[in-house]
Amino acid sequence: MSLRKSAVSILCFLMLPFALAAANYISLGMFIPVANAQSLPTGCAAGGSFETSASGFDQAKLDMTSVSVNTNGGLILDTGAGSLDINNIIVPFEQVVSTVFLLEGAGYRSDIGWFVRQEAEDKLGYTISGTLPFQDLVSAGVTINYLFRTVEDDTDSGCCNGGNGILDTFYDENDNYLGNDVGLTETALQSWGFTPNSGSIPGFVNNGEVDPRDMRKFMANFAAGVEIVYFLHADGDIPSRTYYSKDGWSPDNWNPGNSDKDDAIIYFNLAIASPEQGGPAADINTGVIPTTVTQGFIPTAARDRLGNPDNKTGYPAKGLFDVQMSGLISKRVIKDEKFNHFLVAAPPADPFKWIIGAEDLLGGGDADFNDMLIMIERKTGGVARLKSSEAIGPAAPAYITSVTIKVQDKMPCNGDTQIDYYLSIDDGANWVEVTDWISIATPNEGGASVTGWTYGFPEETFRKSTINFSEMGLTGNKLIWKAELISENDACVPEISFIDLNYNAALNREFSRSSPTILGNILYSASFETPDYNWVEKDLRGHLRSERLYDPLNPTGGLAIVENWDAGAVLTASTPSTRQVITPNITLNMVSGEILGTGDGTVVTFTGTFSSAPIVHSTISITDGLEVFIDKHTTELEGSLTGTGTIDRFTGEFSVTFNSPPGNGVDVVVDYVSYITSSVMDTFNSGAVDKDDLALDNSMITDTSGTRYVYDFNNDGNFSEADATWLKNWVVGYSDGASVKKDWLLSSIDHSSPAIVGAPGLTSWYFGTDVTDDVRDSFDMYRCQQRNRKTIALVGSRMGMLNAFYAGEYRPYYIDESLFSGVCSAGSLESFRNAVNPPTCFNTNNDPTYPGPGKTCSSGGALNMIINRGYYDWTSGSPNYGIGSELWSAIPADQLAKLKNNKMKGEDRAFVDASPAVAHVQFKDNSWHAIVISAEGNGGDHIFALDITDPNTPTFLWEFADPDLFRSRSSPSVAVIGQIVSETGVKWVAFFVSGINTEAGEYPSIYMLDVETGKKLERIYLDTEPSGIGGTPSGQPAVLDSDGNGYADKLYIGTDKGYMYKVNLPDDPSSSGGVISVCTLYNAGQPIYASPSAVVKNTVNTAGEIDYRTVVFFGTGDSPSQEDSVSDQYYFYAIEDKDEIGACSPGSMLWNYALPAGQRIFASAFATAGQVYFGTSASDTDDPCAPPTPAASAAGQPTGVIFALNAETGAVLYQEAVGNITSTPVVDDEQLYIKTTDGSLFGFGGNTFQNKTKQGGLSEAKVKSWREISQ
Structure with a gap:
């Protein structure tokens, strides 16, 4: 898709700053006149929706586990006794599950274990419906997992009460004797297959003393939907006395020896917490459930240990397990018919712990069902999912780009209930959790707005969110939803009232949400391409194009567009194994069993700092032996039993809140991996990067097919270094991890605008009045040394890389x-x-x-x-524009551990989805360096810097991270400022804004980092407005030097709370320090999502003094990532700041311009030479295929508009409907360029290029745009 001149020439009534009467028009796509504007953007397909009917959910369209449709048509979680089904022990969500031995009360020596029903039926080749011979499972190769073999614990107090809860003898899975409980130590337990509470998995309480809590066995990490079947070999009698927790699978019929009832249907109840008395198992009646109960279920000793202790036992008030049992357990059997030998009960206030009892006698025997007692620990709940047959989506060849979800639900009991929602556009192959709710109201959509929402606060809410799947690199056309419902109390029932979905869709087309960059006569533009239906690999593709704008030998001949190269095509033509993919050398520190705190039975929240940092992604595991927290997300810790937590990977600061308090004396421990970086860059696809660097381990998952290694990428049934090699090969471009090349090698480029760096020229600071000759001399020396350096194009991609391509030999002079x-x-x-x-x-x-x-x-x-504006050096009779070949691609250190998620399409993938910034800066030793700095956007909360002084061999400089930087796409402003308090010397500083603010009580902020070391010099909080709390800054700050001394002295930044702030910076290089001050420049009253543009317009008065005047331009709108129409009417503003240096007072409005109805501003303006240029979008988000807002359609303007306004008066000089604009307009060489979301590029200006430039001068207007176009 080349940039080419349109045959259309539009007569322009705009008095352009270039003194031209006409404008040329260029486009990557078709020009759409205003009168004929279409509502569906070019390259897009019609969207669709799913809505819950007025009568509620249709059960026939849903797959449900432990979820029902109530009489109101809502979805509710099944709770209470009805949810305890021993016949269906289904794991509703992926999680770690463990089993604790509680008691053997019959004096037998039995075995107990488990297997997966789906695997068993698959290998047996039939659906099990009757007696199941255990040997058939063995012969079929079903994975049999023994928990406890030859169990013996009945020697202390005779029949029925069991022993002390600690096994008397220990055997391995093959029934080999290991030892006994005499002088038992936890060290011995570990050697016998019991896993200590080390952080990675729930294990025994490793406190140096063996007690019943140490009888915990880790089962597996189960995939969602797995059904667990327990089995019991009663007294080792496998052929005839193997019982299963499934109805009808055991070999015998109901005919207990102590029953005098001959009726066919029999009911009996057991009092769960009452001590068993022996004798008849329970009251047994026919036809009706008995009301008088004299028999208990759980023997006294086990009851005391669990959490209902007798005051004389010496156990803590809540026992050893904090499990308080109550109520009745009922069972229905039919005489002389099959029955289930297992019963289940759960504490009403903690349904995550099931007490499972088994009857070990044929026919039911004494029918007490407590001959073997175990406790299974897992997160229970329910799942509802739209059936695949009901999936919605566009017809081929279209793909879904984004989905908006609306829900209304109830979560009662103050946080004891929880509902999580997930979306998939590929029929459930990959799920994305909905976490960012942009619109929340109570009790319904028309109710009061809610801020700071958490589960259950308030109880009933309406919520809306938009998931941009293109932004995540996911494709598909089969949309389904899934909801997970959880309750921690049987009396609390979560309910979903409705779920509505709307999606947008695209055809095969290139789209773009980043600005173009111009250097000389070359324009660089990045985009991503949605799949063609005939592609084998349905992944988004990345493009970076170099296009010649005009013939350098004929600069007055107008546009003469020629595509030089597409880096994506050039890379795809190369051999993946020869790519120069590099990453910082890291040294790992494996930490295991670090104690973070000790429980007292009451405290649930633990905070602190790990002993080592920064921390590798996906290596954290915190546990008290019961609940396990993992770092599934960049900044969040997720507990296996609904606990919550946060992590700052860079510092190691953490906070975890357990679902229930860790027991008295129980250590909270953590396993993790930290790392140290060096300046050396390793070759990624080599032995220098191994499985540990990639955070690959021998984790296993048990799914419906059995147990397998999670990271067995080469499918050889094992986990080894070979799997790391496979992943590295896949990352660099081999689809099979070995030798088959991918169809396209450059991953999609979304929000990253290319940065171009070549031979250094002279920039504005060089002419500053306070810049010394020594500094100028040293920079001139650097310019001399770097005069023949290569020009490289840098851009971030969605394979976790900052890609560098050869872009020719640009010379500024x-x-x-x-x-x-x-x-x-x-x-x-x-x-x-x-x-x-x-x-x-x-x-x-x-x-x-x-x-x-x-x-x-x-x-x-x-x-x-x-060559007024530089040129590209000539070789072989033509300019050297480069060939687009990859020089290198750098993977930041923190992204290494996420690469596996790119392959597995999991959450938190490796992305560099932000615009890099390049600069030539001076270090403390006075040496000059070319550097590139970039955030990661959706890829993480890190900022990283490389030294690219040698364009062929970059070195790693530093990284910085903060959870508040997550999802920051900020391209850093790099400026030189005066001394900072407590620092010495002039500092080159990078400014970054905080990312999406998830903390309602925190102010937005700006980070100020030393570009040489990455040290945080300041974090500037924008805290002058109480109602600005919780705001998100609008992209990149406009940083400028308003007095022309060569050092930045102020910056401007807006937030989505509607405030435009000013920050004063110290700029006196001779001072021993300076004060940073913040003030509110203007309150627009509407969200600001675009970076401001600031123009210095100082004058000198008759007294020879400077009259300071800066005009700040910005527009309002709503979130580009969410459907959240705040208003149908937005504005563009020009605000004057007449403060002297260091003063901080509100500005005044010079003028404002009311945008057409339904139009909003997502991108910053560009102001130059008396004009200000900006673009609008008629859609509610920056999704290229988002439809126009109803207000825009009603106004007859269903597409975005480019505007040119007089910078002093706000008078409209020109406007043209061109398509939705979400990237900043670029003015270069007296030409205006804009890019729309559908990838079209438009140019306005005259036929003359290489126009003269002006440099220096106090009264000269100096534009500080939202980013540096190039260096």
């Missing part, structure tokens, strides 16, 4: 090498300066010229090409 020695030294600096655009190379119009390759102006040039 011609250097006549014959006029100086070619050696850069202090003695030759003046000769070097004289050789830069020497007088002999100026034409009669006073334009500098380039004589041509191998020529000098004094000897007669071959080209004498005008």
